[in-house]
Amino acid sequence: MKVTVIGTGYVGLVAGACFADFGFDVTCIDKDESKVAALRAGTVPIYEPGLTEIVGRTQTNGNLHFVSAYQDAIPNADVIFIAVGTPTKDEGGSADISAVIAASEELAPLLRGCTVIATKSTVPIGTGQRLDALFRSAAPDADVAIVSNPEFLREGSAVRDFVEPDRVVIGAEADWAASTMRALYRPIEDRGIPVLVVDRATAEISKYAANSFLATKIAFINEVADLCEQAGGDVRSVADAIGLDTRIGNQFLKAGPGFGGSCFPKDTRAFVSSSERLGIRQRVVSAAVHANEARKLHLVQRVADACDGDLSNARVAVLGLAFKAGTDDLRESPSLFMVPELVRLADEVRAHDPVAMPVARDTFTGVHYGETVDECLDGADVAVILTDWPEYRELDPKMLAGTMRRNVIVDLRNMMDADTLEAHGVSVVGIGRREPVDAPVAHETSGLGQAAE
Numbered sequence: 001m002k003v004t005v006i007g008t009g010y011v012g013l014v015a016g017a018c019f020a021d022f023g024f025d026v027t028c029i030d031k032d033e034s035k036v037a038a039l040r041a042g043t044v045p046i047y048e049p050g051l052t053e054i055v056g057r058t059q060t061n062g063n064l065h066f067v068s069a070y071q072d073a074i075p076n077a078d079v080i081f082i083a084v085g086t087p088t089k090d091e092g093g094s095a096d097i098s099a100v101i102a103a104s105e106e107l108a109p110l111l112r113g114c115t116v117i118a119t120k121s122t123v124p125i126g127t128g129q130r131l132d133a134l135f136r137s138a139a140p141d142a143d144v145a146i147v148s149n150p151e152f153l154r155e156g157s158a159v160r161d162f163v164e165p166d167r168v169v170i171g172a173e174a175d176w177a178a179s180t181m182r183a184l185y186r187p188i189e190d191r192g193i194p195v196l197v198v199d200r201a202t203a204e205i206s207k208y209a210a211n212s213f214l215a216t217k218i219a220f221i222n223e224v225a226d227l228c229e230q231a232g233g234d235v236r237s238v239a240d241a242i243g244l245d246t247r248i249g250n251q252f253l254k255a256g257p258g259f260g261g262s263c264f265p266k267d268t269r270a271f272v273s274s275s276e277r278l279g280i281r282q283r284v285v286s287a288a289v290h291a292n293e294a295r296k297l298h299l300v301q302r303v304a305d306a307c308d309g310d311l312s313n314a315r316v317a318v319l320g321l322a323f324k325a326g327t328d329d330l331r332e333s334p335s336l337f338m339v340p341e342l343v344r345l346a347d348e349v350r351a352h353d354p355v356a357m358p359v360a361r362d363t364f365t366g367v368h369y370g371e372t373v374d375e376c377l378d379g380a381d382v383a384v385i386l387t388d389w390p391e392y393r394e395l396d397p398k399m400l401a402g403t404m405r406r407n408v409i410v411d412l413r414n415m416m417d418a419d420t421l422e423a424h425g426v427s428v429v430g431i432g433r434r435e436p437v438d439a440p441v442a443h444e445t446s447g448l449g450q451a452a453e
């Protein structure tokens with residue numbers, strides 16, 4: 001079977017390389033010619049563990065090809081995946097599907113025979129229907145089926161997530177299209193992983209519902225963390241206590257600087273806005289979006305508080321710039337808000353990230369980069385852990401204590417061993433675990449409790 005993938009970003013490149021590794025003949029198209037040239041030369045332009053090896057292996061065995069011209073990959077394809085970006089379009093939060101439409105318009109006149117067009121891009125509910133109309137008018141003689149095949153991989157573990165997903169969702173209206181898609185995922189289904197064949201709207205909604213649910217879980221635990229700080233208590237233990245309930249589950253309960261990345265923020269906004277266009281209010285997810293936005297405003301204050309409320313003479317070391325560990329992606333990373341604010345308020349800001357510094361250099365101004373963590377920490381008054389890179393957890397407490405000027409760490413990922421650090425004279429401010437200082441007691445103000453008093 002011949003497969004074409006349009007877009008060689010985090011999703012398209014991983015999907016293309018993994019399908020090629022399953023043995024299919026895959027051609028990836030990208031309009032960015034420099035990317036295509038780099039990929040042909042064996043250079044993978046994004047950081048994603050394991051991807052370089054698969055791209056190298058499948059290019060060498062002749063299963064994977066890269067082109068920039070549509071006519072070189074569309075006419076003979078059995079399945080065409082669209083995996084281009086769908087960022088937020090406007091203030092209302094709706095998704096910009098112009099790249100999906102542009103790719104569809106470009107490929108339509110080149111179609112020959114029976115072709116499945118599968119959207120891997122995350123697209124608003126109803127996009128499949130819209131593409132149906134587009135292809136009926138732009139490729140009236142072709143036999144085309146539009147399928148929704150949402151992708152659930154995470155950056156940083158994208159290859160593993162693609163090859164060993166929890167499930168595959170195929171939203172198809174035509175049986176022949178569903179069978180073609182199923183054949184592509186046979187190597188996954190043969191390992192007992194569920195492949196759900198549903199209608200297209202169900203598949204489109206499932207993608208947004210999954211991301212919105214996970215994002216809401218994070219927004220929820222972050223507010224529990226705020227309560228722990230005020231009332232005493234430790235959000236990590238609360239997460240354990242509730243997460244051991246199998247109905248809740250222990251994943252996505254890490255309190256932190258708020259959810260970021262290229263998906264949760266934009267997909268929650270798009271879920272709310274596309275539902276509203278259909279007359280349905282998503283009050284729960286709207287609240288999660290607002291809670292997440294509000295959260296970042298407090299983070300800088302937390303750093304200032306660690307320096308007695310004034311950063312003007314402080315040297316701040318920011319450890320981690322990517323939106324999470326395992327990626328070089330800065331999209332909607334908490335660092336995009338934090339770093340400029342710290343540059344504005346502090347005497348000096350130094351930053352470090354194990355893989356995202358090349359991207360960061362093009363993004364931030366007024367920041368000095370430490371090539372090593374030690375260099376970044378040298379003479380710092382406060383270190384802010386923004387990304388959960390495991391190497392930060394391994395930092396030698398003696399080195400930390402000996403390198404910094406004032407030994408304060410604001411650990412926005414709750415990942416440092418505070419007891420050991422504090423034993424070495426480094427104080428750690430975490431999330432959701434401030435010791436209770438005259439913690440206020442919440443009194444019942446209404447209901448039976450009050451009546452009994």
Ligand SMILES: NC(=O)c1ccc[n+]([C@@H]2O[C@H](COP(=O)([O-])OP(=O)(O)OC[C@H]3O[C@@H](n4cnc5c(N)ncnc54)[C@H](O)[C@@H]3O)[C@@H](O)[C@H]2O)c1
Nearest residue numbers: 007008009010011030031032084085086099103121122151
């Ligand atoms: N990043 C993730 O972890 C992830 C996971 C699941 C789903 N998704 C969804 O998948 C889609 C792609 O996300 P991404 O992070 O891979 O995007 P990306 O920005 O990393 O990559 C998109 C690629 O498409 C190319 N492109 C854009 N328009 C094109 C066109 N008309 N023709 C050919 N190439 C074109 C760009 O040059 C770029 O290389 C989005 O809808 C996203 O929501 C992303």
Ligand SMILES: O=c1ccn([C@@H]2O[C@H](COP(=O)(O)OP(=O)(O)O[C@H]3O[C@H](CO)[C@@H](O)[C@H](O)[C@H]3O)[C@@H](O)[C@H]2O)c(=O)[nH]1
Nearest residue numbers: 151152153154155218252253254256259260261263323324
């Ligand atoms: O307990 C947690 C888990 C995550 N996060 C944050 O949530 C964001 C997203 O993390 P994660 O989901 O691991 O990364 P993504 O690569 O953005 O993956 C999400 O978005 C993808 C794109 O749609 C989906 O395919 C994945 O299933 C979905 O997990 C990041 O800012 C994390 O730091 C937390 O704060 N606490």
